[in-house]
Amino acid sequence: MPRLQKKRPTSYEEPEDVSLPRFSFESSEERPLVSTDRLFARLSEGDTHYDAGKHMFSSDRDEEDDSGEIVVTWNGPHDPLNPLNWSWKRKWIATILVSLFTFISPFSSTMVTPALPDISDDFDIPEGFMQQLVMSIFLLGYAQGPFVLAPLSEIYGRVTVLQYANLIYLVFNTACGFAQTKNQMLIFRFLSGIGGSAPQALCNGVLADTWSKEERGKGQAIYGMLTFIGPCVAPVCGAYISTNTTWRWIFFSTSIFDVLVQLTALFFLSETFAPAILERKAKKIRKNLQAKGSVKLVRTEYENGDRFSKILRKRLILPFIMMFTHPAVQAPSVYRAYLYGVMYLVLSTFPLVFEGAYDQDTSTASLNYLSLCLGFMIGLQISHPLMDKLYARLKTHYGIQEGRPEFRVPPMLLAGILCPIGLFIYGWTAHYRVHWIAPNIGCMIFAIGLIIAFQCSQAYIVDAYSAQYAASAAAVGAFLRTMCGFSFPLFAPAMYERLGLGGGNSLLAGLTVVVGVLGTLGLWVWGESIRGWSWRGLERRDDTKGREGRV
Numbered sequence: 001m002p003r004l005q006k007k008r009p010t011s012y013e014e015p016e017d018v019s020l021p022r023f024s025f026e027s028s029e030e031r032p033l034v035s036t037d038r039l040f041a042r043l044s045e046g047d048t049h050y051d052a053g054k055h056m057f058s059s060d061r062d063e064e065d066d067s068g069e070i071v072v073t074w075n076g077p078h079d080p081l082n083p084l085n086w087s088w089k090r091k092w093i094a095t096i097l098v099s100l101f102t103f104i105s106p107f108s109s110t111m112v113t114p115a116l117p118d119i120s121d122d123f124d125i126p127e128g129f130m131q132q133l134v135m136s137i138f139l140l141g142y143a144q145g146p147f148v149l150a151p152l153s154e155i156y157g158r159v160t161v162l163q164y165a166n167l168i169y170l171v172f173n174t175a176c177g178f179a180q181t182k183n184q185m186l187i188f189r190f191l192s193g194i195g196g197s198a199p200q201a202l203c204n205g206v207l208a209d210t211w212s213k214e215e216r217g218k219g220q221a222i223y224g225m226l227t228f229i230g231p232c233v234a235p236v237c238g239a240y241i242s243t244n245t246t247w248r249w250i251f252f253s254t255s256i257f258d259v260l261v262q263l264t265a266l267f268f269l270s271e272t273f274a275p276a277i278l279e280r281k282a283k284k285i286r287k288n289l290q291a292k293g294s295v296k297l298v299r300t301e302y303e304n305g306d307r308f309s310k311i312l313r314k315r316l317i318l319p320f321i322m323m324f325t326h327p328a329v330q331a332p333s334v335y336r337a338y339l340y341g342v343m344y345l346v347l348s349t350f351p352l353v354f355e356g357a358y359d360q361d362t363s364t365a366s367l368n369y370l371s372l373c374l375g376f377m378i379g380l381q382i383s384h385p386l387m388d389k390l391y392a393r394l395k396t397h398y399g400i401q402e403g404r405p406e407f408r409v410p411p412m413l414l415a416g417i418l419c420p421i422g423l424f425i426y427g428w429t430a431h432y433r434v435h436w437i438a439p440n441i442g443c444m445i446f447a448i449g450l451i452i453a454f455q456c457s458q459a460y461i462v463d464a465y466s467a468q469y470a471a472s473a474a475a476v477g478a479f480l481r482t483m484c485g486f487s488f489p490l491f492a493p494a495m496y497e498r499l500g501l502g503g504g505n506s507l508l509a510g511l512t513v514v515v516g517v518l519g520t521l522g523l524w525v526w527g528e529s530i531r532g533w534s535w536r537g538l539e540r541r542d543d544t545k546g547r548e549g550r551v
Helices: 088-111 113-122 129-156 158-177 182-196 198-211 216-244 248-268 274-291 307-323 327-357 364-396 410-431 437-464 467-532 540-546
Strands: 069-070 298-300
Touching: 069 129, 069 274, 088 129, 088 198, 088 216, 113 129, 113 182, 113 216, 113 327, 129 158, 129 182, 129 198, 129 307, 129 327, 158 182, 158 198, 182 198, 182 274, 198 216, 198 467, 216 248, 216 274, 216 298, 216 327, 216 364, 216 410, 216 437, 248 540, 274 298, 307 327, 307 467, 327 364, 327 410, 327 437, 327 467, 364 410, 364 437, 410 437, 410 467, 437 467
Parallel strands: 069 298
Antiparallel strands: none
16 A cells, blocks of 8 residues: 655644653652553654554664653664564464454344344344344444543553453343343343444554554455454354254354453454553563662653543544544545445345245345355455555556545445445345345345445545544544444334335435445545545644645
8 A cells, every 4th residue: 555644844833842740759749640551642742643553763772861761662663562573473363363353243233133033032022123223232332432442542552442342242242141131131232332342443553553554455354354244144153043042142152252262362462552562661661760769750752741631531522523523534434334324224134035025944044144245255355456556546647646535535436336236136136036146146236335435435534634543533433334333224124114125225225326426426526625624623733744645
């Protein structure tokens, strides 16, 4: 992937040096007592900031500045502690493990789909809205988590937050298997969704920490494949488990798999966030200095004098500022959110189509979900090469060295055409009960368009913002799309009852044309302008850095 940043001169003055607060072993009434264990965050003010994949280096040792402070940084460009310098084996272990974490959550969201009638019978849940809520409420929790977990990961480290959040998912997903009432099931599903939301907010950052920009596509391919295969394979597993045992083992089996991933990660997944790694190094230096009776100030290159409460407040508020005032986040996120909602709506109709219209048993009907899985795999093979080649070609065409985020947009037009075609084929072939392979072909075409749209819109957001703000921007996108994934299946029964399979999918296809085609053209024409309006709440100095690469 081409480099996205280019240094540009700025007229902004360098901010004044900010003294660090004293530590608990230093006595002073004029300066606050704050533990440095809570100050290694990627900070939003001052001279230091963290840019994933672009770490700063010292020479061969930690530096001591004029004030006598020891500034902890990397020991040269080949420091083995730097995740960019890890061995290929260690990088792939980290990539596969975070991809498995990401696989588990969407897998859990749809695994209950084939068992919804059995769960409804046990808990006296009526068909329609309430039955679909058992599946969708997981996504409601899934939407809330990133607003808290993404900022926390920028303070405590990505892997630490990921593993603790996964424990929350594990506890409440297991509790779903023991639920005795409808309300217990809904509450436990919601809470497990909050814990399961961590991977979507954090795992892209882990890949950015570990792989350079030129290598990152390799890790993204595996990560993307498992992310989108999860909700398609899950109903197949759920159908066979519930048919041969009980629906409760859907949750128990998922928890067993999650325990295996959690234990493996506990031993083999190391922290990748640079400020967190350097803070651990700084703690060792402080301990050695205290043993020698020295009281020198030790800090990492990412620390400044902000209190923990101020850092946390800024990080928690920033995603909300972006969601309401940044059209550069809003436009691609709404585009992706709509398609994500349609995907979950289509997933929720499979029992209606293949068990109802085609009279297949639960296990056989679940195999039809594999058509979406096949479409996602084909789409992944198309999206990344298409994006990179078009990006390079457009740079050459316009005679510039650094590309624009809008160069990621053209493949979204292809997605805006493929998705409606797939929906039309799926709806009308099922309506007239054409051979079962026909609606599966429609679903495969729909899935190809989906994955192209998802990858391009995500790349646009990453390119439009510096790595310092990418996690907050990703939290906005995650919230919007999972809210659509939660809400769309809820109105599916009423829509198809009134319009039928053909009419309902025609309505969705028509709306997809408007969103996918007109929205894409608007982003291409006015994209640079809306990016210019999308810097409220960001630091002025980082503003210029965030816009590097724009022409």
